[in-house]
Amino acid sequence: xxxxxxxxxxxxxxxxxxxxYCCDLWExxxxxxxxxxxxxxxxxxxRYYFQTGRHCITVNGxxxxxxxxxxxxxxxxxxxxxLAHGRHVKPHGEEWKENFSSLLLAVRDVFPEEILxxxxxxxxxxxxxxxSDAALLKALNGCEKGEPTVYLSEVSLGxxxxxxxxxxxxxxxxxxxxxxxEVSTGRKFLIPDAAPIYKVEE
Numbered sequence: 001x002x003x004x005x006x007x008x009x010x011x012x013x014x015x016x017x018x019x020x021y022c023c024d025l026w027e028x029x030x031x032x033x034x035x036x037x038x039x040x041x042x043x044x045x046x047r048y049y050f051q052t053g054r055h056c057i058t059v060n061g062x063x064x065x066x067x068x069x070x071x072x073x074x075x076x077x078x079x080x081x082x083l084a085h086g087r088h089v090k091p092h093g094e095e096w097k098e099n100f101s102s103l104l105l106a107v108r109d110v111f112p113e114e115i116l117x118x119x120x121x122x123x124x125x126x127x128x129x130x131x132s133d134a135a136l137l138k139a140l141n142g143c144e145k146g147e148p149t150v151y152l153s154e155v156s157l158g159x160x161x162x163x164x165x166x167x168x169x170x171x172x173x174x175x176x177x178x179x180x181x182e183v184s185t186g187r188k189f190l191i192p193d194a195a196p197i198y199k200v201e202e
Contacts, residue, residue, distance in 0.1 A: 003027060009035065013061065013068045017110045022069070025076050025103075029083075031055035038062040038164070043130070044071040046078035055079050066111060067140045070130050073103040092128040100126045115139045134176060134194035141196045152178055153193035162198040163191060 044059040057075040077100035118135035168180040177190045
């Protein structure tokens with residue numbers, strides 16, 4: 001009964017060809033799972049609760065199916081790494097990378113052709129966030145309907161733009177990300193330069 005309930009929830013968010021695989025992973029580990037609202041600071045999350053011995057995975061529900069799949073497997077890789085090594089290894093160390101790469105390879109053929117090249121490069125050495133890989137992020141964003149064609153990397157310093165329905169000003173470049181100030185609150189955020197944005201109309 002629980003497995004049916006899990007399938008009914010997750011199949012709404014995944015590419016159809018990946019549903020059985022993702023359900024099998026849940027059957028193997030029986031973790032708590034929740035689809036959440038959009039979170040500005042993360043796409044997904046894995047936590048282990050020592051008091052109850054429960055593993056919990058959450059994934060943002062606003063992701064397109066391919067981004068949702070990658071994020072789900074990212075968090076399952078954390079679970080598998082924790083089961084094997086506990087807290088004795090780095091969260092995104094070699095052990096996690098090996099688990100994540102293996103999980104991604106198992107569903108590689110699910111992804112469309114335009115995502116495969118950046119995905120294959122990403123699988124060789126996964127980063128802590130798929131948002132840190134500009135080529136992969138752009139390919140994944142290309143699967144979104146109504147996707148804006150302008151990226152943060154194309155915005156000049158001091159220029160305003162809209163990201164996740166909020167207005168920001170780009171202030172400083174830092175490698176693959178930029179420091180941006182949210183106009184309404186004055187708070188500053190690091191946003192990937194590959195993030196799709198809308199320019200503010202003058």
